[in-house]
Amino acid sequence: MNTEAATSATPSRQPLDEVMLAMDVVDTLRRRERLVKREIEVEGREQDLKEHLRKIYQAQGIEVPDRILAEGVAALREDRFVYKPPAESFHVKLARLYVSRNRWGKWLLGGIGVLMIAWTINYFAFVAPAKALPGEIAAAHAKAAEIASSDRARERAEQLLHAGQTALHNENKDAARQVLRSLEDLRTRLEQEYTLRIVNRPREQSGVWRVPDINTRARNYYLIVEAIDPSGKVLTVPITNEETGKTERVTQWGLRVDEATFQRVARDKQDNGIIEENRVGYKKRGHLLPTYEMRTTGGAITEW
Structure with a gap:
């Protein structure tokens, strides 16, 4: 096989050291900007520029062939080894965004974290309870x-179940929650079993009277009572205040009675400081209201 033919058939490639040398020539030309400006812009002075470059390299002990010098000068003219930024495009913007991720990434992650925390709070505080x-x-x-x-x-x-279903159908979550609280209060009341007694302790009131706003000539009379379970424990009972309409959990409340009953209890206490007939009624488990042993409307107040 003919060696010369094989060699000529193979594409010629410039050795790497020559390419590096040509790049160095360009770099040298750039460092001597005034020299380049003066020599390269004047036609016919290219040879003088090459000669000047040869002397520079000879002073460093480097022999540079003429073709390398010529290639370096040509490369400078053509900006061959000059970095040219890519044209502005969507892909270039994405690349820059990716490269600068260390600068904006922490803020993005922080924002995502805040959003996740807010979503979690909203879900467990509002969404999940509403679904339940x-x-x-x-x-x-x-x-x-x-x-x-x-x-x-x-x-x-x-009645409460129907009210709750209506509130849910109308997507009125506040009303539905109020119904749930009322059902829980109802269950508490039904579970309780107690004796209703008039409070009769030193420095504590056993009764009060009120003048209603709609009739200042009248008086409403109340005995202050408490619920005592079979073990002697004072219970907390859900009571609806007839003056405000609100249901509150209290250990004492005012039970409305007529004037005759109120005055009889007052005389009983004034006699010797003790109310002998202090039992007002008894509530059985499963019943909504006590069975009263004194005349009462069943109305109540929670503040006096």
């Missing part, structure tokens, strides 16, 4: 109905 409302209302009604032993208690449980 139908089941909670149904469960509270079932427990109250199971304990109820009187028609009145069962009717009240059904």
Whole structure:
């Protein structure tokens, strides 16, 4: 096989050291900007520029062939070894954004973290409880109905269930939550069993009277009572205040009685400081209201 033919058939490649040398020539030309400006812009002075370059390299002990010098000068003219930034495009912007990720990435991650925390708080504070409302209302009604032993208690449980279903149908979550609280209060009342007694301790009131706003000539009389369970413990009872309409959990409340009953209890206490007839009624488990042993409307107040 002919070696010369094989060699000529192979594409010629310039050795790497020559390329590096040509780049060095260009770099040298750039460092001597005034020389380049003066020599390269004047036609016919290219040879003088090459000669000047040869002397520079000879002073460093480097022999540079003429073709390398010529290639370096040509490369300078053509800006061959000059970096040219890519044209502005969408891909270039993405690349720059990626390169600068260390600068903006932490802020992005921080913002995502804040959004995730806000979403979590919103879900567990509002979304999840709202989804659980139908089941909670149904469960509270079932427990109250199971304990109820009187028609009145069962009717009240059904009324509250219907109110809760209506609120859910209308997507009124506040009203549905209020119904749930009412059902829980109802269950608490039905579970309790206690004796209703007039408070009779030193420095504590046993009764109060009020002048109603709509009739300043009248008086409403109340005995201050508390619920005592079979073990002698004072219970906390959900009581609806007839003056405000709000239901509150209290250990004492004012039970409305007529004037004759109020005055009789007052005389009983004034006699020797002790109310002998201090029992007002008894509430059985499963019943909504006590069985009263004194005349009363069943109305109550929670503040006096």
